Amino acid sequence: MADDHGVTPQSEDFSAWYNELVAKAQLVDRGPAKGTMVIRPYGYRLWELLQGELDRRIKDTGHENAYFPLLIPESYLRREAQHVEGFSPELAVVTHAGGKELEEPLVVRPTSETVIGEMMARWISSHRDLPLLLNQWANVVRWELRPRMFLRTTEFLWQEGHTAHADAADAMRETMLALDLYTEVARDIAAIPVVAGEKTAGERFAGAVRTFTIEGMMRDGKALQAGTSHYMGTNFAAAFDIHYTSAAGRLELCHTTSWGMSTRMIGGVIMTHGDDKGLVLPPRLAPYQVVIVPIGRGEQGERTLAAARDLAARLTAAGVRAHVDDRAQLSPGFRFNDWELRGVPIRLELGPRDLESDTVVMARRLGEEGKQSLPLAAVPASMPGILAEFQEFLLRRATAFRDERTTPVGTWESFTAAVGSGWALALHCGKPSCEDDIKARAAATPRCVPLDGAAETGTCVRCGEPSAYGKRVVFGRSY
């Protein structure tokens, strides 16, 4: 069997590297309809693990899951003017059902603000009903002309939080809480050191008053928006009549929020940690944290296979996701390459000589140390610590990479140089026309105004007008 584990090097063509890798690592396949993807078991398990971490945090902060219909009357979207303008070009529309033409077409939800707004209006009457904290795990459809697996697909999976509050202050607290959850999951689970900040007016969600984002730097220096949280003000409440009676007996409009994180995050994991050998998965998201490869033929092979299974059982009992690669028909080298391609954090090789000496050979997917021989009996107890170290190593590595490629700039020349390989931190006038000019000339956009940026004012890096925002803005090319 030919070894088909090679992918185009990142340095040669990052985009080809990505496209080849997601297919060869068996994360996805192409769906039959334009821009759709099939998420294969290895990719879906990654999503389930991410989902579990995020769902727990969403519930722990008082939100409840619910489910709203996929099909939404077209007229609902028109009730919020900016919303329909933003989403119209991307809609898939059901015009026929049950063998007949529908009186009113139904859109396949691109997001659920409208139908949830309609329900909030039914369910909320008193201040005692607030805050209403809902979340939904669902599929959404946005017609995609330039699809890219995980990053931009016609259908994707996500969670969308939707909440209603008595006033702006409470809704803004919620908006920032959701952003904090996303930052934590990205950093602690996906090992992506995202920058959290606010979008400029031109990059806001259709219908939002303020939009916040977490942005990760990919290994080609581009930015990936990995989660967003929106304060809607009373825009949707006004469009859908979401009112409540206050303690003082007055009828008031609610303030709403929405926030989402999607299967796009998996693309972020791939492009933050992967290398020319393939995926590198953070242990907390790896479907298999440890793969054991038994080596040897015939009777020897049977003995190492039995020992591998025993070790896997002890690792499982220690809370480690372990897998035995029992494909004896494939060479050890082929299997090693296969698990490197698929990004397994720790590989354990178990040959007849290892078994004789009660040891096992450990190879980390990344890092300075070469292979190490470990006493077999000690492996289950030490593995959680080894995995935690690997998780931290990935976060340190990604943080260093991001910091090296993030440059405070004061001139246009240094700006264009910085966005060629990473991010520029620049003062900006805040004018949409100047943003457009920058986009046209440098293919870069303001990714966010970082929450933790130091106070600074001066002149716009592009047009020289006085700076806005009171701090530097992160600019970069993006997905």
Place this chain on the structure above:
Amino acid sequence: MADDHGVTPQSEDFSAWYNELVAKAQLVDRGPAKGTMVIRPYGYRLWELLQGELDRRIKDTGHENAYFPLLIPESYLRREAQHVEGFSPELAVVTHAGGKELEEPLVVRPTSETVIGEMMARWISSHRDLPLLLNQWANVVRWELRPRMFLRTTEFLWQEGHTAHADAADAMRETMLALDLYTEVARDIAAIPVVAGEKTAGERFAGAVRTFTIEGMMRDGKALQAGTSHYMGTNFAAAFDIHYTSAAGRLELCHTTSWGMSTRMIGGVIMTHGDDKGLVLPPRLAPYQVVIVPIGRGEQGERTLAAARDLAARLTAAGVRAHVDDRAQLSPGFRFNDWELRGVPIRLELGPRDLESDTVVMARRLGEEGKQSLPLAAVPASMPGILAEFQEFLLRRATAFRDERTTPVGTWESFTAAVGSGWALALHCGKPSCEDDIKARAAATPRCVPLDGAAETGTCVRCGEPSAYGKRVVFGRSY
């Protein structure tokens, strides 16, 4: 505040009882598009708990979750003749997307055999790739003319297992394994004593060679099909070219299966256990297993509320899903009725006098015992046992109900009497025309040929021809 907990009695109008209850218990609301439902947090939590139980069993038996696209080219459905015939009348069709008319319309999946078949054909080449054991959690759409919340809705949530095997024997083992999982989940988790059996030819899934089902008896005596498992033979493999090379080097067609359980099960739980006061939830599916109602006003109210919260924390630590009803503005009686309506298995009432004597009053949602006073300190340790007993009680009660209303019949008169209030066990000739005749005259259909039925032959209860199947068939009216 008026007490709005009343529902029409079951005996008066079962259907009105059901429709009022699902709304008043806040399980669901109507969606804007015809026949769609919104699953509210209380209903969705029920589904999540069921999902967790089923998902664990599906994974433990070697299946992997994956995700396939929602939108399927219309031509895919036409490849399997029976399949398209069965589903055509129920399809929702996307004809426009991204602002343009599509060259080929896309159907919103009514089920995923076709798109998964296409992928299986890509992924399977050798006998080493078999069996391929996949499962998907997803929404599906089947246009519904007579919608009923949970039971028949235009969109519903389900899992669909899809597997491919080397031969008929292995595929049949899988078909029965899935049926066993469903039987176990229905019985042990939902406390529904289902009858497992095979569908007659006229009731088979569109495209299947054999269809198996689990059927539960609702409290109006009707049958609810609560899960099905299908052996497809090589029908889909032939339509989608799902081949493998055998160990002997020959190209062979795969044998496939599919099996599904849906949000319909929640309707089954409601109609198996509910009564005129409202829902009765089996503890293993109850969002709140125990609700604590603190009683008293002013300072006394504060003390009982604090004690209720402390007790809830200790119950949570003991693995019990506990909730404190802190709605002090509502009377105790209103709150008691509310939790009876919502089916909480155990209610704990905590008033000032209980607190003085370090006791709490326990009321079971159903059963012979009246209220009981329990020592407060002992409640957390004893609650798991009390809940397990209540779970068993519900299963025993439902089993007795089903058995009382299941009648072996030998004459047409006794047949029509039996299906008026429950199920008839009858010998049948197996002819579709005779099934149709029975349906027209008694509004009853063969629910299944039970797997564990005793061997028996004789003459058809309707037409007098020799019986088929070698055992009695379960007949009943159904949802």
